Amino acid sequence: MLSKNRFTSFTKKKTFSGFFLSVLSVLTLLLILFNKTDYYIANKIKHVGVDIISPITKIISAPVTIVTNIGLRLNNIRYLEGENLKLKQEIIRLKKWQTLAIKNTRENRVFKRLLNSTSNVIEIIKTASVINQTINLYVNAITINAGLEHKVKEDLAVINEKGLVGKTVTSSNQNSKVLLINDQTSSVPVKNLSDKSYSIVRGTANGKYLISAFIKDETLPKVGDLLVTSGNAKIFPRDILVGKVILVREDDYLAIPYVDFNNLGYVQVIKSK
Amino acid sequence: MHLSQYYNSFIIYNILLIIFFSLTVNGVPLFPILNIIFYSIFHFLIIYLGIYYYKLKLYIIYFLYGLGLDFFLLNEFGPHLIVFMLVLIIFYSTFKYLNNLKTLNMYLMLLVTQITIILFEKIISQLMFGFYFNLNDFLEIAIFSIILSYPVFYIFSKIDRLK
Numbered sequence: 001m002l003s004k005n006r007f008t009s010f011t012k013k014k015t016f017s018g019f020f021l022s023v024l025s026v027l028t029l030l031l032i033l034f035n036k037t038d039y040y041i042a043n044k045i046k047h048v049g050v051d052i053i054s055p056i057t058k059i060i061s062a063p064v065t066i067v068t069n070i071g072l073r074l075n076n077i078r079y080l081e082g083e084n085l086k087l088k089q090e091i092i093r094l095k096k097w098q099t100l101a102i103k104n105t106r107e108n109r110v111f112k113r114l115l116n117s118t119s120n121v122i123e124i125i126k127t128a129s130v131i132n133q134t135i136n137l138y139v140n141a142i143t144i145n146a147g148l149e150h151k152v153k154e155d156l157a158v159i160n161e162k163g164l165v166g167k168t169v170t171s172s173n174q175n176s177k178v179l180l181i182n183d184q185t186s187s188v189p190v191k192n193l194s195d196k197s198y199s200i201v202r203g204t205a206n207g208k209y210l211i212s213a214f215i216k217d218e219t220l221p222k223v224g225d226l227l228v229t230s231g232n233a234k235i236f237p238r239d240i241l242v243g244k245v246i247l248v249r250e251d252d253y254l255a256i257p258y259v260d261f262n263n264l265g266y267v268q269v270i271k272s273k
Numbered sequence: 274m275h276l277s278q279y280y281n282s283f284i285i286y287n288i289l290l291i292i293f294f295s296l297t298v299n300g301v302p303l304f305p306i307l308n309i310i311f312y313s314i315f316h317f318l319i320i321y322l323g324i325y326y327y328k329l330k331l332y333i334i335y336f337l338y339g340l341g342l343d344f345f346l347l348n349e350f351g352p353h354l355i356v357f358m359l360v361l362i363i364f365y366s367t368f369k370y371l372n373n374l375k376t377l378n379m380y381l382m383l384l385v386t387q388i389t390i391i392l393f394e395k396i397i398s399q400l401m402f403g404f405y406f407n408l409n410d411f412l413e414i415a416i417f418s419i420i421l422s423y424p425v426f427y428i429f430s431k432i433d434r435l436k
Binding site for chain 2: 016017018020021024025027028031032034035042045046049053056057058060061064065068072132133134135137138139141169170177179184185205206261262263264
């Protein structure tokens with residue numbers, strides 16, 4: 001009698017497990033379907049992920065981040081004296097450039113007034129700090145603490161003091177996810193500053209460089225040429241620094257991004273005025 | 274007072290899962306190797322749980338972590354979720370055979386399963402969303418998985434002894 005009861009209970013448990021597993025499998029398929037069809041539920045789940053789970057994971061992983069930062073600082077202290085000397089020489093060199101830049105700015109302002117031209121300036125929507133970064137496992141992306149409440153929506157350009165960082169791909173109320181330009185799925189229309197040729201660049205598989213995905217009129221750049229955003233895609237305003245060409249091959253070229261993606265602290269979400 | 278008096282091993286594994294999940298999705302940009310290490314340990318841990326602690330709660334755990342990894346690492350839903358659910362179905366149908374395996378065979382099976390599911394995740398992410406399958410990246414993860422697997426397996430067997 002007892003063994004019969006046990007067997008019934010085991011069978012019931014197994015049936016329930018099978019049923020539960022089937023339900024979850026169906027849910028998985030539905031989620032994938034919703035994701036592909038850009039359904040409301042998939043976006044809602046993504047918003048919950050960005051708003052709630054991101055800060056929690058940041059807190060949990062904080063000790064490792066702190067330890068690695070301390071290690072890095074200690075390492076920097078070792079080379080402090082040598083770097084100080086280099087910086088002193090750099091300051092002297094930059095002072096000369098600064099004088100020249102001030103002079104040019106004044107001249108530029110006067111010429112603009114004479115030509116009655118309007119400036120192509122960008123509008124800063126929000127300056128935000130990076131709260132999460134995923135690197136090289138699949139997608140190169142960051143999460144920033146600015147969202148719909150700060151007028152940060154999808155498909156806006158993100159920059160920092162060095163140049164173009166990426167574009168927003170998901171925005172929730174408080175946070176947004178930014179796809180970095182060194183990701184292999186990103187694509188940025190760029191212009192070569194020296195010959196004004198146009199091309200599209202994306203990230204390489206290792207996320208260290210940018211590679212040309214399309215070159216207009218097959219005009220290859222030269223090593224050392226500077227790439228800026230062309231403004232052809234509506235997302236990125238024109239003339240933002242993207243990278244510098246370091247290798248030219250038969251069909252494509254490699255560029256190194258200006259932005260140091262290993263040290264992203266603060267970024268700015270912008271749009272064209 | 275021993276920790277074991279407050280926490281049983283299943284709870285400890287779940288705490289470890291949360292920690293490794295957080296470390297996997299919060300990359301350390303200056304040390305990319307750490308990301309690979311956390312990613313492979315997370316996979317090893319979740320498979321270990323599936324084999325040694327097979328219970329109903331695990332269905333939810335697998336589902337949520339699959340969803341989480343997909344969202345944070347790919348910004349899409351699919352590869353991790355599909356592979357995790359498939360692994361659960363396989364565990365569900367082979368549960369009684371897995372229980373009879375010896376320790377060494379079990380260890381090898383864990384390692385092979387881990388590398389296989391990472392491979393499948395990469396392949397599915399390429400098929401579904403066009404993520405480039407970089408063989409070097411995969412080999413890097415596989416090598417780290419092999420190096421780390423035995424120490425991790427040893428530590429887990431110690432945790433198992435906690436009541």
